[in-house]
Amino acid sequence: MSSLSASKPTPGITVKVDNLSITYRTTFERVPTFKKAVVRFGRGQRAVREVHALRDVSFEVADGTALGIIGNNGAGKSTLMRAISGILPPTKGRIEVNGRISPLLSLGVGFNANLSGRENIILGGLASGLSRRAVEQRAEEVTAFADLQEFIDAPMRTYSSGMYSRLAFSVAVHMDPDILMIDEALSAGDATFKSKAAAKMAELRSSARAMFLVSHSMASIQQLCTDAIWLHKGKLIMRGAPDEVIEAYTTFVDVGESAVILEDL
Ligand SMILES: Nc1ncnc2c1ncn2[C@@H]1O[C@H](COP(=O)(O)OP(=O)(O)OP(=O)(O)O)[C@@H](O)[C@H]1O
Numbered sequence: 001m002s003s004l005s006a007s008k009p010t011p012g013i014t015v016k017v018d019n020l021s022i023t024y025r026t027t028f029e030r031v032p033t034f035k036k037a038v039v040r041f042g043r044g045q046r047a048v049r050e051v052h053a054l055r056d057v058s059f060e061v062a063d064g065t066a067l068g069i070i071g072n073n074g075a076g077k078s079t080l081m082r083a084i085s086g087i088l089p090p091t092k093g094r095i096e097v098n099g100r101i102s103p104l105l106s107l108g109v110g111f112n113a114n115l116s117g118r119e120n121i122i123l124g125g126l127a128s129g130l131s132r133r134a135v136e137q138r139a140e141e142v143t144a145f146a147d148l149q150e151f152i153d154a155p156m157r158t159y160s161s162g163m164y165s166r167l168a169f170s171v172a173v174h175m176d177p178d179i180l181m182i183d184e185a186l187s188a189g190d191a192t193f194k195s196k197a198a199a200k201m202a203e204l205r206s207s208a209r210a211m212f213l214v215s216h217s218m219a220s221i222q223q224l225c226t227d228a229i230w231l232h233k234g235k236l237i238m239r240g241a242p243d244e245v246i247e248a249y250t251t252f253v254d255v256g257e258s259a260v261i262l263e264d265l
């Protein structure tokens with residue numbers, strides 16, 4: 001059992017997110033107008049942009065929960081997944097994690113595109129806490145599930161986005177994680193892979209202690225999750241049964257941003 005925090009784990013609780021805020025600070029050169037650039041010999045001004053990706057988010061996930069995370073683009077879903085995985089430190093608040101997490105699955109995160117698929121499988125496995133031997137033994141199985149035998153020794157930058165996400169999914173589900181985290185893994189896979197992946201997730205849901213699934217497919221959330229949360233502009237708007245949360249979210253999407261609900265945000 002491992003925990004990101006020094007305090008004792010809460011019994012029965014796999015993940016506890018407490019007043020979590022995450023702010024990205026990006027510095028960039030403000031590009032001056034052409035005329036100004038010429039006059040000032042091209043020196044740009046440093047500008048800082050702050051993005052409040054998560055604002056004071058709190059929730060708990062009990063053992064046995066499959067939590068769906070829904071919300072618009074930029075709502076903070078992947079940020080939340082990265083924070084729970086320990087990749088991104090909280091700006092404020094704290095996160096308690098009891099268990100071993102699978103590598104994160106967002107497209108482009110966790111893999112090195114210049115390395116081969118095989119090398120990334122090894123790295124992914126080591127990152128999720130398995131021994132080198134154990135990972136090497138599992139590499140064939142991972143490759144076969146992703147159906148990438150022909151491509152496994154080619155650098156991942158030569159993969160299509162669907163091939164990339166198939167491998168990411170396959171690595172995550174084959175590392176016996178206590179906590180399975182899946183960020184839009186199914187979006188790029190084709191129909192055949194999607195149904196195979198859904199079956200695999202349903203199977204793993206019973207063995208993993210908890211599962212987190214970020215998806216824009218309400219059908220996947222409905223089929224695979226026991227609970228759901230809705231994030232909007234970094235805030236936790238709602239937590240409840242998948243049907244309830246999906247209904248509230250889709251109503252909001254239909255009505256649009258002018259809806260009364262936003263007055264409370
Ligand atoms: N590395 C980063 N640096 C700066 N800002 C970032 C970074 N990653 C995300 N953001 C910003 O944080 C906010 C939340 O992004 P996030 O990727 O968590 O959204 P999301 O809910 O996963 O969206 P999507 O549905 O498009 O995947 C966005 O405004 C985004 O621009």
Ligand SMILES: [Mg+2]
Nearest residue numbers: 077078079106
């Ligand atoms: Mg995302």
